[in-house]
Amino acid sequence: MNFKKMAALSMAALMALSLAACGNGTTSTPAASGSGETDAGTINVGLVLGTGGLGDKNFNDMAYDGITRAQEELGITFDYLEPETASDYLPDLRIMAESGEYDLIIGLGSDQGDAMSEIIEDFPDQKFSHIDSSLDLDTISCVSTKWQEQTFLTGVMAGLGTLSDMEFANEDNKIGVILGQDNPALRKGVVGYIAGAKYVNPDVEVIEGNVDSFNDPAKGKEIALSMYNQGVDFIQAIAGASGMGIYTCSEETGRYSFGVGANVNYLNPDNIVATAARKVDEMVYNEVKAVIDGTWSGGVHITGLAEGAVGYDDAQSNVVVPDDIKAAIEEIRQQIVDGTLVPPESMDEIDSWVAANQYSK
Numbered sequence: 001m002n003f004k005k006m007a008a009l010s011m012a013a014l015m016a017l018s019l020a021a022c023g024n025g026t027t028s029t030p031a032a033s034g035s036g037e038t039d040a041g042t043i044n045v046g047l048v049l050g051t052g053g054l055g056d057k058n059f060n061d062m063a064y065d066g067i068t069r070a071q072e073e074l075g076i077t078f079d080y081l082e083p084e085t086a087s088d089y090l091p092d093l094r095i096m097a098e099s100g101e102y103d104l105i106i107g108l109g110s111d112q113g114d115a116m117s118e119i120i121e122d123f124p125d126q127k128f129s130h131i132d133s134s135l136d137l138d139t140i141s142c143v144s145t146k147w148q149e150q151t152f153l154t155g156v157m158a159g160l161g162t163l164s165d166m167e168f169a170n171e172d173n174k175i176g177v178i179l180g181q182d183n184p185a186l187r188k189g190v191v192g193y194i195a196g197a198k199y200v201n202p203d204v205e206v207i208e209g210n211v212d213s214f215n216d217p218a219k220g221k222e223i224a225l226s227m228y229n230q231g232v233d234f235i236q237a238i239a240g241a242s243g244m245g246i247y248t249c250s251e252e253t254g255r256y257s258f259g260v261g262a263n264v265n266y267l268n269p270d271n272i273v274a275t276a277a278r279k280v281d282e283m284v285y286n287e288v289k290a291v292i293d294g295t296w297s298g299g300v301h302i303t304g305l306a307e308g309a310v311g312y313d314d315a316q317s318n319v320v321v322p323d324d325i326k327a328a329i330e331e332i333r334q335q336i337v338d339g340t341l342v343p344p345e346s347m348d349e350i351d352s353w354v355a356a357n358q359y360s361k
Contacts, residue, residue, distance in 0.1 A: 136300055145309045181213070217245035
């Protein structure tokens, strides 16, 4: 990877030596952010991004926003790596851990789970946080949100919208969802979307697709086009930077899409109805702040709609949603917050859950 800034030359040299020693030319030297050497008492944080890299307008960009906020407000320094493939996760984590420079190392994305599980065996005294974690470990901070709650309300919107007279809705009762990778965390997002749609429209057909990459907008667009051609009128993207192709396709075909993570409605405001939002920036910021405050702890930490960690965000969208659908979304959101409606977490639960849970005004 290329350096973004050169703030700590000693660190750069150390990382270069590590690379030469392991002979792995694909593993990166950390791109450093900060203002020179770390002052006494200053927290230094290492961040290993997901394979989509910076500029994905999603998971990685949100994480970067969170850590730069920590730099500005809390006075930390940090370095980050942008792995090209999943095989880079373990060596990148190892480079940071072996340096001994970091008070906290943060791994981003559920697909870093195997690498994170392995690296902690060799560095038991290093603090690690895993964002979007599907791990259940006491030795690292496993931070995640309730994916099934994050996408449930966009599912409700799609389930009602496909039956409505909205401008780009058609007569086919079909909606879609496209993954960047089919992993356990994102699979819960699919479950939430399907359950939300079937909660209000039990006969809706949900078509799934998998880009198998978080950084392939062209393939995302290809899969989206295939779905729209089959009669789908709403697609939920859960695909990182690959989602950019989905949003573009919804505009070009005159159909609807949903963003995920950071609000992306402004990208195609006439076609992106809303974003299934998640505050990854807050998750990263809070992990760093916990180290500074002395409250950081290992174990599983999960938040959802009730805590404001996820939600339905339609700001900056120009799509006109009927008032009765807006009212239903808000009513159902409150049911989840109150705990009177608990979305399912697995595909095996959906049929029985839908049979037992049907929305009525």
